[in-house]
Amino acid sequence: EDQVTQSPEALRLQEGESSSLNCSYTVSGLRGLFWYRQDPGKGPEFLFTLYSAGEEKEKERLKATLTKKESFLHITAPKPEDSATYLCAVQAGLTGGGNKLTFGTGTQLKVEL
Amino acid sequence: DTAVSQTPKYLVTQMGNDKSIKCEQNLGHDTMYWYKQDSKKFLKIMFSYNNKELIINETVPNRFSPKSPDKAHLNLHINSLELGDSAVYFCASSQGRGPLYGYTFGSGTRLTVV
Incomplete structure (x- = not known):
């Protein structure tokens, strides 16, 4: 069964203090690894898709990287508006589960002034 | 201009009742989903x-029945509601047959069964 584990569960940063969130996964044939951002009371918002080990994608202060076992979401010089829960998800390709995402439980990030 | 809209946003009901949640998307996407998010933020x-x-039907009690009258609408009907059904239910849509280009989620329906 596909599994996604995110760490840490919660992270508190000072504004400008860079850090990384981790997503470890076990999947039969990775088709894509996804990062989403979820604000309180809202649905998850799509950030990135990574398809193969070594791939990197950037968006403003966020950079996502992928290896064969995990993905990192690096946050450079975060601002309070980056506070949210960041969700990682995988799409498998070999077990017939190709049409769904399996999510982790997220990292709750709080950035303080 | 909401891309994926769900109604209602909040739903409080008693055990044993039957309720429906509606979802509509105006993105022209081909695939729609229902996800359940529990109190620990786990989306399933x-x-x-x-x-x-119907292309995915996970292990869900048969009290839950989805209905899609057309590709822009996906509704969820729940019979004989139980306390454990309390959660946030998200509708989502994607292009093509899967999520490779990312899902677009609705804002969720918070269901509370008392």
Whole structure:
């Protein structure tokens, strides 16, 4: 069964203090690894898709990287508006589960002034 | 201009009642989903429809029945509600038959069963 584990569960940063969130996964044939951002009371918002080990994608202060076992979401010089829960998800390709995402439980990030 | 809209946003009901949640998307996407998010923020897929065809039906009690009258709408009907059904239910849509280009989620329906 596909599994996604995110760490840490919660992270508190000072504004400008860079850090990384981790997503470890076990999947039969990775088709894509996804990062989403979820604000309180809202649905998850799509950030990135990574398809193969070594791939990197950037968006403003966020950079996502992928290896064969995990993905990192690096946050450079975060601002309070980056506070949210960041969700990682995988799409498998070999077990017939190709049409769904399996999510982790997220990292709750709080950035303080 | 909401891309994926769900109604109602909040739903409080008594055990044993039957309720429905509606979802509509105006993105022209082919596939729609229902996900359940529990109190620990864990999102788990329930159902998926592609052009009105059911393509994912996870292990969900048969009290839950999805219905897709057309590819822009996916509704969720729940019979005989139980306390454990309390959660946030998200509708989502994607292009093609799967999520490779990312899902677009609705804002969720918070269901509370008392």
